[in-house]
Amino acid sequence: MRKILKKMALSASICAIAATGTIPVLAAEGVATQTITQKKQPSIKGKAGIIMDAKSGKILYAKKIDDRHYPASITKILTTLVAIENNKDLYGEVTFSSHAVNSLEHGSTHIGIKAGEKMPLIDVLHGIMLESANEACNGAAEYTAGSEEKFVDLMNKKAQELGCTNSHFVTTNGLHNDQHYVTARDMAKISQAALKNSTFRLITEKANYYIPKTNKDKKGRSLWNHHKMIKRTRYIYDGVEGGKTGYTTKAGGTLVTFAKRGDQELICVDLCAHGVELYEDTIKMFDYAFQNYYTIVPFRGIERTLKDDKYGILSVGNRVSPYTLPLKHLEDITIMLEKDEQPSNLSYRCNGKYFYVSYNKKQIGKATFH
Secondary structure (H helix, E strand, O other): OOOOOOHHHOOOOOOOOOOOOOEEEEOOOEEEEEOOOOOOOOOOOOOEEEEEEOOOOOEEEEEOOOOOEOOHHHHHHHHHHHHHHOOOOOOOEEEOOHHHHHOOOOOOOOOOOOOOOEEEHHHHHHHHHHHOOHHHHHHHHHHHHOOHHHHHHHHHHHHHHOOOOOOEOOOOOOOOOOOOEEOHHHHHHHHHHHHOOHHHHHHHOOOEEEEOOOOOOOOOEEEEOOOOOOOOOOOOOOOEEEEEEEEEOOOEEEEEEEEEEOOEEEEEEEEEEOOHHHHHHHHHHHHHHHHHEEEEOOOOOOOEEEOOOOEEEEEEOOEEEEEEEEHHHHOOOEEEEEOOOOHHHEEEEEEOOEEEEEEOOEEEEEEEOO
């Protein structure tokens, strides 16, 4: 069968529109209108914060999102993603070196892994994301790239590929280094990429996990997620599905949280806040976004003529498109609107190899057929 559409059906091109109209925002899986809004923005205690639509990349709330801050352990979102993407076998056995477990600064978070201990990489990754185990980061790095330094090179390369322009990584775990920094915007981009990885999703959504006994630990280890909204303690929030905590003396508190309600999935980053402020800020930002924006899936339930279980014909308006589209990806295309924007004002058309999405006759997105 011929190859159709780039991954998740949309190209990354952006089409300009006059300043008085709607500004397009386009990413790998979604389209979002972006109009000038007078809605009251929340006030947060963190020095920087952002809410981003996980599919379109549209920024719904921003506070100093390009200022540099120390990320602390939210670094481990990138660490985990890089480890997953660079290992074909996630059940391969990691053997922890003496350096990996003994090079940590005093008092840093760990799960008591010993030199010479062996465990599957998938268990190591759970230790990283749930318990924020710093020695687990070192072990995963050595297993993946041969050394922490080479693994950090992979981290910075990945960040650059994702369009991070004002961040730099020196450690695998986020322990303090003056040259290890991130912005809220870049952290949201990294989180957006991580959420596209199914293995990362399976890990980050867990409240707890059990690592069976190893050659150095005969009892096994019970892991508990540090993120209070995932554990559903006093900070219960409808739709929270994952995230990562962080803290160092110089970074303060940092928090990344993912939440989904229906078809709308959001990424929230809060930097340099303290204690309960992180969760209070996150709730304020999520409340603002969920109350003022909504997401539709325009091709859900669209009338199709099936050719087989994967492909069919897309009807656009009253005419049948001559292009065969992968039906399994059609419902991955989402469009985010502000609460006062009406789906009835959306239109779609085919022209040559392009598929256009418009709002009030103004183009907001373009997909390429291949």
